[in-house]
Amino acid sequence: MQPDDATLTRDGLAPSGRGRVLLIACGALAREILALIGQNGWDHLDLHCLPAILHNRPDRIAPAVEAAVTARGAGYERVFVVYADCGTGGDLARTCERLGVGMIEGPHCYAFYEASRPLPRRAEVTCFYLTDFLARQFDAFVWEPLGLDRHPELREMYFGNYTTLVYQAQTDDLALTALARSHADRLDLAFERRFTGYGELASVLARA
Structure with missing residues (x-):
């Protein structure tokens, strides 16, 4: 059972209502x-x-x-x-x-990951974003759904107007950074890593 499609409410913990x-x-x-x-x-x-x-x-x-x-x-x-x-x-x-x-x-979630750090506003429309999750699940969520595993010639049609793959890193993980960089190479895009941590997600959950 994968965390992206599973109930992660703790088993056996019935909501008591007040405060939950x-x-x-x-x-x-x-x-x-x-x-x-x-x-x-x-x-x-x-x-x-x-x-x-x-x-x-x-x-x-x-x-x-x-x-x-x-x-x-x-x-x-x-x-x-x-x-x-x-x-x-x-x-x-x-x-x-x-x-x-x-x-x-x-x-989108990319926005609240970066909300906590000042960033230069440039031609972000030409950036393709990955998070830690998407770096790990790139084939399942990008490469295969777009058919690039079967038709790599479609890469130019999908990504020809992009210039940079921006990896928004939630964690300091050298292996994950290397994996994200390899995805940029596959897409023939420049690579940029931005350490965002959890961004605004922590404050959002604190308010919840």
Whole structure:
């Protein structure tokens, strides 16, 4: 069972209601959220993750979040959605407002990872971003879904307008940095590493 498509609420822990918070989150953030919960002793937070592959079909994110809130939210004092808009065109925000649950503000998770550090604003539109999760899962979430494993000639069509692969590192991991650099080489892009840590994710969870 993979953390990107599994229920990570602790087994046997029934929500007692008062003070307990259910996080409905993207599976791509599972490792980071669990690390923050452990580091800060946030025992009142329970985590349920939706499949990270939903990012390839953002039209399915809002319905999946609504189904999860409906199925799992009873008994919790609060439910919080750990997604940004993530390509839903505002559908997720409207869904959360209708359900009366909070969510992260912003266009996507890359934005809140970098929100805590000042960055030079340049031609970011030509940057392709990887996080720790995507560096590990590059083949499953980028290379294979785009068909590049079968048709490498499509690389130019998908990535011809990009100039740089930006690796947003949540951890100092030399092996992971080397892996991210190898992905840049495969895409024929320049490589840039930015250490972001958990960015604004820690403060978001603290407020939850």
